[in-house]
Amino acid sequence: MAKKRAKKKAFSAVKAVKANARERVGQPKPEQVLAATPREEKRGNKHRKTLARLLAEDE
Numbered sequence: 001m002a003k004k005r006a007k008k009k010a011f012s013a014v015k016a017v018k019a020n021a022r023e024r025v026g027q028p029k030p031e032q033v034l035a036a037t038p039r040e041e042k043r044g045n046k047h048r049k050t051l052a053r054l055l056a057e058d059e
Contacts, residue, residue, distance in 0.1 A: 049057075
């Protein structure tokens with residue numbers, strides 16, 4: 001039985017550019033995991049605190 005011929009890989013410009021950049025600059029740094037912040041903290045409070053609530057928190 002004859003061996004199958006390996007299919008030639010098509011030229012990919014993206015892969016060529018990335019390989020060239022890795023040679024010049026080096027490997028990119030691994031990604032860093034950021035601590036999760038609560039949703040309310042990100043988008044801010046929907047309503048301002050009333051005077052009664054502010055006085056109640058102090059006590």
